[in-house]
Amino acid sequence: MNYKIILQYEGTRYDGWQRQKHTEQTIQGKLEQVLSRLAGETIEVNGAGRTDAGVHAFGQVANFHLDTELTDGELKKYLNRYLPEDVAVTGIERVPPRFHARLNACWKVYHYQIAFGEAKPVFERKLVYRVEEVLDFEKMEKAAKFLEGTHDFRAFCANKHMKKSTVRTVRRxxxxVHKKDGMASVTFTGDGFLYHMVRILMGTLLEVGMGKRRPEDMEALLESRDREQAGFTAPAQGLFLDYVSYDSRGCGTDCEYEEKEDD
Structure with missing residues (x-):
């Protein structure tokens, strides 16, 4: 049976989603340990977004194949009982055998949380990026418009040796901005994101907000296809994977096993 699950996690103490040889502190690794113990054999889990170290999730999607007599509710309860306290399964359903959480994804939504102003975000410090500079959010919005649409985002990719296409569609x-609370949230919706792409986009927009770049500079930046021309990589703690859509409407493809890497 193929199961699809929705996950939440605070990524602060993890080395990212993807299983790694040199560490046991990955979300995929924790899930596979719990499921493999239940099944008595190795279970592989596929995640929709390979979130990086320190990145969080409200709506990560994963799938795995498992033969069990447990009901869906019992399986969800089992997972939440044995997973760490900063990882939770919020939804579970059975899906067709060929469903793959990452390869079938059509759209992904991330958001980045910023704290600005003099107040220190004491309780949210692990979940936001604090910016002490005054930000011009109107200019950031103008810059964002230049980045929307289908473009070659090679300048916003941290993988210098990327051989596959770096063309992506950023839908919105x-x-x-919540000035009273000194907080802002930037949401990125796209058909897929390159390695560190969202964080580099965020860093570049912040530099616009700080007056270090002009909004209209985004066109030349995209055309350059040069990572060195883009802004800094915003820290991981402010980034969340919110939602993954498997609805092909407006996607421009049937979303059947079309691989888009790397988030």
Whole structure:
């Protein structure tokens, strides 16, 4: 049976989603340990987004194949009982055998949390990036418009040896500002994101907000295809994977096993 699950996790103490040889502190690794213990054999878990070290998730999607007599509710309860306290399964359902959480994904939504102003975000410090500079959010919104659409985002990819296509479609970049709380959230919706792409986009937009770049510079930056021309990589702690869509409407593809890497 093929199961699809929705996950939440605080990524602060983890070395990312993907299983690694040199560490046991990965989300995929923790899930596979619990499921393999239940099954008595090795179970492989596929995640929709290979979130990096320190990145969080509200709506990560994963799938795995498992033969069990447990009901869906019992399996969910089992996972939440044995997973660490900063990882939770919020939804579970049975899906067709060929469903793959990453390869079938059509759209992904990330958001980045920023704290600005004099107040220190004491309780949210592991979940936001604090910016002490004054930010011009109107200019950031103008810059974001240049980045929306289908472009070659090689300048925003941290993988210098990327051989596959770096063309992606960013459907929308939305900025919400809560001046009273000194907080802002930037949402990125796209068909897939390159390695560190969201964090580099965020760092570049922050530099616009700080007055270090002009909004109209984004066009030349995209055309350059040069990572050195883009902004800094914003820290991981402010980034969340919010939602993964498997609805092909507006996607431009049937989403059947089309691989888009790396988030």
């Amino acid at each position: 970049i939305g900025i919400q």
